[in-house]
Amino acid sequence: METVKKTSKGVLYTSYILQGIVVLLFLMGAANNLLQTEMAVEGAVEFGYPENAVMYLGIILLVSTILYAIPKTTFIGGLLITAWLGGAVATHVIHNDPFTSSLFPIIFGILVWGSIWLRSEKLRPLC
Numbered sequence: 001m002e003t004v005k006k007t008s009k010g011v012l013y014t015s016y017i018l019q020g021i022v023v024l025l026f027l028m029g030a031a032n033n034l035l036q037t038e039m040a041v042e043g044a045v046e047f048g049y050p051e052n053a054v055m056y057l058g059i060i061l062l063v064s065t066i067l068y069a070i071p072k073t074t075f076i077g078g079l080l081i082t083a084w085l086g087g088a089v090a091t092h093v094i095h096n097d098p099f100t101s102s103l104f105p106i107i108f109g110i111l112v113w114g115s116i117w118l119r120s121e122k123l124r125p126l127c
Contacts (some may be wrong), residue, residue: 006117015118019069022111025083026065033058047091060084068112076121078112085109 032040033054044054064084067075088105117123 007121008071011118016116018111018115018118019074022081022108022115023069023107026061028069030058030062030065047095053080072114078116081112082109085112 003047018037018073029040033044036054040058041051041054044053044057049057060080061084062079064077066077067073068081069078085105085108092101092105
């Protein structure tokens with residue numbers, strides 16, 4: 001007979017707090033893009049993105065974040081956010097920015113998957 005390991009409440013709460021931080025920050029970023037704030041448009045144009053792409057980037061980020069926030073679609077949302085963050089790292093590399101500029105997307109990627117890993121009994125044996 002198999003025994004089912006339960007995730008402790010402390011680990012569960014930690015994963016929800018990490019996920020909440022990520023969701024709030026990405027929702028703020030999506031809102032900036034969707035509202036086409038001066039900061040979002042200038043930042044995108046500075047990195048070589050066309051001004052009219054800011055709205056589409058906001059939609060992509062919003063959909064990815066919502067999928068990440070919903071428990072049944074957290075995994076696919078995590079994949080989409082990871083792709084978003086990979087694009088951020090690639091943009092910094094293309095522009096020869098210092099490595100420290102790429103640290104934030106890398107740290108957020110770790111937070112995204114760390115929160116999923118803490119909750120998922122299927123992912124834990126992989127580490």
